[in-house]
Amino acid sequence: MFKTIPISISIASNSFQKQVLRLSLGILLCWVNLCFAAEIPAPETVRVNLKDYSTPIVVQVFKPEGSGPFPLVIFMHGRAGTPEARANLQYPILPGHAAYWMRKGFVVIAPFRPGYGATGGPDMERSGNSITKEGRCIGDHKYKEVAENAAKPIRELIGWAKTQSWVNPQKILLVGQSVGGLTAVALGANPPSGVIAYINFVGGTGGDPIRNPGNSCFPEVLTELYGNFGKTTKIPNLWLYAENDEYWGPNAPIEWHKAFAASGGSGKFVMTAPVPGRGGHSLLQWGGRLWADHTDPFVKSLGF
Secondary structure: OOOEEEHHHOOOOOHHHHHHHHHHHHHHHHHOOOOOOOEEEOOEEEEEOOOOOOOOEEEEEEOOOOOOOEEEEEEEOOOOOOHHHHHOOOOOOOHHHHHHHHHOOOEEEEEOOOOOOOOOOOOOOOOOEEEOOOOOEEEOOOHHHHHHHHHHHHHHHHHHHOOOOOEEEEEEEEEEEOHHHHHHHHHHHOOOOOEEEEEEEOOOOOEEOOOEEEEEOOHHHHHHHHHHHHHHOOOOEEEEEEOOOOOOOOHHHHHHHHHHHHOOOOOEEEEEOOOOOOOHHHHHHHOHHHHHHHHHHHHHHOOO
């Protein structure tokens, strides 16, 4: 159905990283009934020049076989906790997750946002927070700016994607994880034309599972922000969180969605059972059995 490459030649050189990613991809594929004899789709890397950015945005494109036009998934990655990890990001989407969407007939575009991986450049998504050694949150909590700065290149990238012959410009689904999930909610409040829905996997910002486990810093700021997004959101949406999320805990996401819904935002919120043997923030990577039962009918309801 699509071009594949063996896992053994698609992963970075470090042997331990190979084993970990191979295992995670295999589990993800099997959990969503996509076991393909340990093969994964091969992305095409494209450099896209956007109007407001001095250097190209690097994107990975996963295309089904055929010429299209295909419905489009734009996938938005999360945010690592250190500059080194952000600079070394290699996979803006796990190829196994891209395969899930390709099996449903979507082409997938997964960009490295500015400040990450192959795109590089300055960090545009700093909230201004820090956490003391005692675990106390201090700082500016500029979460609105985080969401705006993460959403801006995605909005421009959607404009580029709609000009591609292999994209159906009227059938675009946003999918994001962590800060990428927050970005999906932000874009969904004022979506570019052609965006018909979004899925938010564990969306938020301000968490630190080491110094402040299970608690987002200044969660009330996100509650207000999500409430504001709810005022103008009109497209279908699905929010997915896990009970054992080590960044946010189980309570803050509930309050975030309550504020979203109370201000007029309609959509479905799901708090899954704990991700077995893992932190719940890795719901997308390790909790396929928990989320596919919700994403499958949601996507079907959109006509796919």
